[in-house]
Amino acid sequence: MDRHGGWFPQLFHTLRIRLIFSVALVHVVLMGLFTWEAVHRQSQELRQEMVNQGRSLASLMVVASTNALLAEDLASLAEVTRRVGEREDVSYGEIVDVRGYVMASTRDGRVGRSVGPVIKVSEQFPLVKTDRVLDLRQAVLIGDKPVGFVVLGLSTENLESALAATRNRGIQYTLLALVIGSVAAWLLSITVTRNLHALTLAAKRIGDGDLGARVEVRSQDEAGTLAHAFNSMAASLQRNAREIEQEHQKRTEAERLACVGEMAASIAHEIRNPLAALLNSVKLLGDQKLVKDDHAIVTRIVDTESKRLQRILDDFLTFSRLPAAQLQNGDLKQLVEETVELVRQDPRYSGRITFDCRYEPDNQCLFDPDLMRQVLLNLLLNAMQAMQGEGKLIVRLKRNGDRVNLSIVDNGGGIPEHIMSQISKPFFSGRKNGTGLGLSVVQRILAQHTSVLSITSREGSGTEACFDLDRENHG
Ligand SMILES: Nc1ncnc2c1ncn2[C@@H]1O[C@H](COP(=O)(O)OP(=O)(O)O)[C@@H](O)[C@H]1O
Ligand SMILES: [Mg+2]
Structure with a gap:
């Protein structure tokens, strides 16, 4: 109807x-x-x-x-x-x-x-x-x-x-006029609507993105003028679109180059220190006069610096080769527990940090286990690094309607207001040894889970990072 x-x-x-x-x-x-x-x-x-x-x-x-x-x-x-x-x-x-x-x-x-x-x-x-x-x-x-x-x-x-004959003749002529008039109107309407139909089709094609659509100019009358105006409008649209596209290409190319440059600078910057330490160590190891104790120290330096190099490379590889998420139903609590434990065991950060973890039961939801482990690790490490070996880490896992919510709260230094809008950008780091890729990896992974990362922070008192995941597949 x-x-x-x-x-x-x-x-x-x-x-x-x-x-x-x-x-x-x-x-x-x-x-x-x-x-x-x-x-x-x-x-x-x-x-x-x-x-x-x-x-x-x-x-x-x-x-x-x-x-x-x-x-x-x-x-x-x-x-x-x-x-x-x-x-x-x-x-x-x-x-x-x-x-x-x-x-x-x-x-x-x-x-x-x-x-x-x-x-x-x-x-x-x-x-x-x-x-x-x-x-x-x-x-x-x-x-x-x-x-x-x-x-x-x-x-x-x-x-x-x-009189009846005259009346009948009149009716016959009226009918004849009706037929002839209708046919004439029909023919006229065909010419008018054919032009309109062609215009409608062309406008539809343009609406669908085919800016090359044009109409044939069949006459010099008003319909012809309209068709002409339509064609020039379409041509101008096409020209503009082409210019915008070219502009866009130029800009993305420039952005890409800037990104590559930034990445190269960042890699160079990150690699320079461990590499220098490694070169010095190799030189020292070649020195015959090195006593046994010093030898052990230099070997340890070689070990930590190569590990640092390894970490930098790992971060870059994760960032540049993030695989597509394979969502599956799983228990998020188990994964969170495992990852928290991994961080807790890491002597570099744990120090005098107390852990307060509360997980509500029934945390089944959809996620890619490998990628989600990466998310948890990046967020937990950021929190640990912010607390600098001392503080309290709160991890909460709870149900929120048909989603499961995870929140990680630290009482570290917090994030200064002026860098808040930048922290998720690739290569932005507020730390001395950071690669600045952690949060952008988190965001990209969460986007594949139709989720977003939300960070609230107060400088001097701490930071909360949270996100939620679907319990069922709605797609
Ligand atoms: N929990 C947090 N507390 C304080 N600052 C944080 C926290 N999480 C992220 N940040 C800030 O955001 C920046 C970007 O983080 P990230 O993308 O993980 O890169 P990286 O850790 O390599 O610096 C950090 O350098 C830090 O300044
Ligand atoms: Mg980080």
Whole structure:
């Protein structure tokens, strides 16, 4: 069902149907008026003509019957009515004396009857519509004195059929005009709507992103002008889109180069210190005079510095080759416990840090275990690093509707307000030894879990990092 409540109103909203309907209406109204006028005029003329004919026939009867009336010569009067009755268009003819007695009639059984005071007015021609007869009466006068009346009825059948013929012809012409008008309107609408249809299709294609869509300019009329305007609009759109695309490409290329440059600088910066330490150590190891204790120290340096190099490389590799997440249902609590334990065991950070971990039961949710371990590790390490070996780490895992929420709170140094907007950018680090990739890796992984990382922090009092995961697959 359409919003207008049926197929007809919807059909009527098409330009084609409206055009056809309007033209048809104009034709029907005009032809109807014309026919009515013609029938009316013809009817007036024919009636007048009939009345004239009737009058002259009645006058003839008056002349023919005057003497016979005076002489009360019934035979002659009968002859008059017989002759009159022979005419095809005469329905009846009667001669009545002054007292109202019928002296002669074309109708049987009327002679001798009194028709009473009916015939009082001499000149009256009422048209009796119901019996299709034009009734005429005329007085027979001697001087001013009436001696009788003639009554004449003329059949209006011919008149009626002539009028009916005119009316029928009018209806036929109206129908013909209706058909011709509708066809003409239809042809006109085809030309108009064909142009509109082509424009609609082209506009749709442009809407779908095909900016190369154009319409054929078929005429020099308004439709042609519109098509022309449409084409220039599409061309200008295409030009603009191309420029924007080129601009975008240039910018992304510049951004990419800047990113590569930043990455290279960051790698160089990160690698320089451990590399220098390694080179020095190698040199010292080659020195014969090195005592045994110093030898052990240098070997330890070689070990830590190569591990540091390893970590830097690992971070970069994780960042640049993040795999697509394989979501599966699992117990997040187990993974959180494992990762917290891993950090707690790490002598570099744990120091005098107390752990407060509370996990609500039923923590089944959707995640990629490997990637989620990376997320937890990055967030936990950031918290540990912020506390610098002393403080309290709170980890909370709880259900929140159809999602599971994880929050990691530390009471470390917090994040200064002015760097808050930058901490998630790749290569931004607020720490001396940071690669600045931890949080951007977290964000990218969470995005694959249709989740976002939220960080709230107050400088000097601590930081909370939290996110939540879907319990069921909604996609
Ligand atoms: N829990 C936190 N407490 C204080 N600062 C933090 C915390 N987490 C992140 N930051 C700040 O955000 C920066 C970016 O973090 P990250 O992307 O993990 O890179 P990195 O740890 O290598 O510096 C950190 O250098 C630090 O300044
Ligand atoms: Mg980090």
